[in-house]
Amino acid sequence: MPEKKINDWTIIKILSWTESYLKKHSIDSPRLAAEMLLAHCLGKKRLDLYLQYDRPLQKNELSDFKALIKRRIQNEPVAYITGEKGFYEADFKVEEGVLIPRPDTETLVEQAIEVLNAGQANSKTMAVLELGTGSGAIIVSLAKKFSHHLYFASDISPVALAIAKKNAERIVKEKIAFFSGSWFLSLKRKPQFDLIVSNPPYIPSADIQMLQSEIRLFEPIIALDGGIDGLDCYRSILIDAHHYLTPGGTLLLEMGFDQKKGIENILKQYPQYGNIDFIRDLAGHNRIVLMKKSID
Template sequence: MNIKEILTATIDFFKKHKIPDSRLDAEVLLAHLLDIERIQLYVKYDLPLEPQEVAAYRELVRKRAERVPVAYLTGEKEFMSLPLVVNKNVLIPRPETELLVEYVIDYCQDKGIDGPNIVDVGTGSGAIAVSLAHYLPAARVLGIDLSAEALAVARLNIDKLGYTGRVKVIKGNLLKPLLKMEKDNVDIIVSNPPYIPRNELGNLSPEVRQEPWMALDGGKDGLDYYRQLIKQAKAVLVRGGIIVLEIAYNQGKSVVALFDDDWEDIKVKKDYAGSERLITAALV
C-alpha cells in the first residue's frame, strides 16, 4: 500500500465516522508518523509503506475515529508559530488564545515596557507563558497551575524552547502562591481560565470532552474563576498593572460587572471572527 492509497482509504473512513476535517487529519497523522512535512506526502504519493508503518498508522486512525484529538495523537501543537508538546493532561492551545498573547505584546511595545513581570494563571502546557517570553525577550514569566501533570508538560516546553532562565512554573490555586509570599510587583496577569458553565459541558464536542475537565469547568455560571482571580489580582498587581483574561463569546458583560471601582480602563476585545474574546483592565 502506498501513500496515496492509504490516504484515500483513511479519508473515506473518517468521513463515514463523521470526523471533522477528514483530509487534514489523515494527512497530519501520516506526516507525523513518517516524520515528513505534509506537502511531502504529495511529492511521495507513490511511495510504498512498510507493513509496520501501515499498522502504526491504522492504530492512529482507529484512535482518531474514537474522537481522540489529533494533537494528543501527535503529541504536539503549534501556537504562536512555536512547536509545543501536548498530551491528555493539558488543554490543547487554541488559535483564538493567540489574541491574548498578541495583545500583551502590543501593549508592552506601545507603553515602552521593558522586562515586565508577567503571571500566567492556569498555565497548562505553558503555551501563553513561553510565547510571551519568546516575543518579549526581556520579560520574566511565572506560570501557575493546580495540576502537577500539566506543570510537567509546561516544563517540557520551557526546556524545549530554551526559556528556563526567564519562565518558571509553580503549583498553586490561581494567585494564592503569590498572596502567601505577599508578592505585589506583578505588571501583567494573563489567564485563559475554565469558563464553560457546568451544565454545558455535556454539549461539548467529543474531542473537547477528552480534554482535562479541570481546564474547562467554570462552575455553575462559568464565572467562578473570574470572581476569584479579579479579587486576588488586586493584591499582587502594581498600580497601573493590567489583567488580560480570555472569555467566552457571550461573557463580556458578565465579566465586566465583576470589576469594582479599584479598576479602570475596562475593555472587551473581539477576536478576528467578531466574537468577544478578551477582557482587559488596569488597577487604579
C-alpha cells in the same frame, strides 16, 4: 483497511482512503486529520507527503498508521495522538491531562504582546505572570517574543506543570519560574507583576455534557468547567489580582463570546480596575477583557 498488496498502498492512496474512512465515522476535518496522522507516523512534514505521493508504505508503517486511525475514530484528539499542537509561532507538546491550545487564545497572546511592546518602548523590564498555564503555550509564546522580561507561571495540575516546563526548556531556553497553586494562593500579597494573563475555565457546568466528545471525553474537565454560570474563576481572579499588579499594571483574561455582560457585572464590585476594554477575536466575538489597575 481493505486487503491490497503492500506496494499498492502509496501515500496518496492511503490519504484518500483514510479521508473517506474518517468521514464515514463522522470525524471532523477528515483530510486534515489523515495528513497530520500520516505525517506523524512517517516522521515527515505534511508538505512532504505530496512531494512523495507515489511512495509506497512499508508493512510496519501501515501497521503503525492503522493503530493511529483506530485511536482517531474513538474521538481521541489528533493533538493527543501526535503529542503536539501548533500554537502561535511554535509547536507545543501536549498529552492527556493538559488542555489543547486553541487558535482563539492567540488573540490573548497578541494583546499581551501589545502591552509588552509598550513596556519595551520605555526600556522597562516587566514581570509577567500567567495563571493556569496548562501546556505553557501563552507564557512560552511571550518569552519567545521578548526574552529579556521576567516570566512566572502557575497551574494546579502537576501534569500540566510538567508539560509546561518541557515546552519552556525546548522552545525558549530562558528560565520561566513555574509554581504549583490555585490562582494567587502560592504568592505573597504585594504588588509585583506588570502584566497578568490567564485563560481560565469559562464553560458553564451544565454545558460540559454538550461539548464534542473529543473534548468532553479526553480533555481535563478542570480546565474547562467554570461553574454554574461559567464565571467562577473570574470572581476568584478579580477579587485578588489588583493586590499583585503594580500601579497601572495590566490584567488580560480570555472569556467566552457571550460573557461580556456577566464580567461587567462582576467588575462593578471592583473600583480597583479601570480602562476596561473588551477585545474581539478574528471571528468578531468578544474574546478578551483588558483592564488596568487604577493608580491611587
